[in-house]
Amino acid sequence: MDYNNKPDAYYNFPRPEMLKLLQKTAKRVLDVGCGQGTFAVQIKDYNNAEVWGIEYMPEEGEVAKKVLDKIFIGAVEDYINELPDNFFDAIYFNDVLEHLAYPDDVLRDLKPKLVKNGLIISSIPNIRYFRVMKMLVADGNWDYADHGVMDKTHLRWFTKKSIRKMYEGLGYEVISNDGINPSKSLKPYLYNIPLFFTAMDMKYVQFATVAKNV
Numbered sequence: 023m024d025y026n027n028k029p030d031a032y033y034n035f036p037r038p039e040m041l042k043l044l045q046k047t048a049k050r051v052l053d054v055g056c057g058q059g060t061f062a063v064q065i066k067d068y069n070n071a072e073v074w075g076i077e078y079m080p081e082e083g084e085v086a087k088k089v090l091d092k093i094f095i096g097a098v099e100d101y102i103n104e105l106p107d108n109f110f111d112a113i114y115f116n117d118v119l120e121h122l123a124y125p126d127d128v129l130r131d132l133k134p135k136l137v138k139n140g141l142i143i144s145s146i147p148n149i150r151y152f153r154v155m156k157m158l159v160a161d162g163n164w165d166y167a168d169h170g171v172m173d174k175t176h177l178r179w180f181t182k183k184s185i186r187k188m189y190e191g192l193g194y195e196v197i198s199n200d201g202i203n204p205s206k207s208l209k210p211y212l213y214n215i216p217l218f219f220t221a222m223d224m225k226y227v228q229f230a231t232v233a234k235n236v
Contacts, residue, residue, distance in 0.1 A: 037061050037116055039202050041068055043143050043232050048111035052076070052135070054098050055118035059086035074110075076101055098128055105135045112136075115144040117228070120176045130192050136235040142194065145202065145228045147171040149179040152210045152224040171227065182223045185231055194233035201226030 035057070041064050044051070049071050053062050056075030065073050066089075075093040077083035083095035094101040099122075113132060119125040129142060136142070151171050157163050166174035180188075182199060189196050201223060210225035223229075 035060060036064060037145070038064070040114070040116055040143065040145055040230060041065065043198070043230060044069065044112055045141065048141075050074075050110050052105070052110045052113040053090075054113065054115050055121075056086050056090065056093070057082050059089040061114070061116060062086065062090050071111075074105075098122070099124075102128070102131045102135070105132075107134045108137055110136050110140055112141045112143055115142065115146075117145050117147065119144055119146055120173075120178050120180065123177050125178055126188055126192060129189070129194070133193070133235055138235065140235045141197070142189070142233045142235070143231070144185075144233075145230045146180045146185055147173075147176070147228050148181065148201070148223065148226050150181045150221070150224050151227055152205065152207070152213055155213070155224060156209075180229075182229050185229055189231065189233040193236070195236045197232040197234055199229060199231045201228070202230045203227040 040061070044065065046069060048069055051065050051069070051071050051073045053065070053073060053075045056062055056077045059075060062073040062075055065071055072091045075086050075090045076098045077086055077093065077095055078097060080095050083093055086093050094104065113136065122128055132142070147170070149171065154171050157165060166172050168174065182201070186196050186199050204225045205227070210222065213224065214221055
């Protein structure tokens with residue numbers, strides 16, 4: 023996978039809408055796909071927490087070393103066994119799971135690394151986003167892009183329902199599964215008229231999910 027041609031902000035992006043999902047009592051947090059550590063700094067400021075990271079890109083990981091308490095550089099699958107059991111209060115996947123060949127295996131293998139009632143917090147692009155649906159259904163295209171929902175480095179695609187099914191199938195309890203970054207366009211409403219407004223999830227670019235290790 024070629025991650026070298028991403029926009030500069032791809033590895034250095036604040037996520038306040040994701041930070042607010044973290045419980046204030048969380049003191050040990052793992053950020054998978056931590057980039058340069060921008061979000062990790064937010065967590066530290068928010069919770070005064072110990073934050074570890076895993077970053078696939080070496081150059082970005084070297085930058086993150088300056089701000090994280092511990093970092094692994096490489097694929098998340100390669101480092102799961104090096105993480106301590108019953109340790110993390112929360113594990114973040116901000117737009118990461120869709121890049122993994124087997125995200126369900128990773129989530130399953132990380133369960134022992136969470137404390138009881140620890141959280142997995144993820145944001146995942148919505149393949150049902152109305153612009154993608156127009157491209158596929160109306161235009162008959164399946165075009166990849168350098169970033170966004172149709173990022174050419176994505177290996178998996180999700181809807182709101184499939185996200186919930188993935189977590190619940192692995193034994194997590196889904197606490198919330200809400201759309202984030204909604205479009206301001208009126209088109210999702212127009213597209214929903216023949217659907218009797220049963221597909222309003224198409225206005226969201228991503229879904230933010232909080233799942234508990236029970």
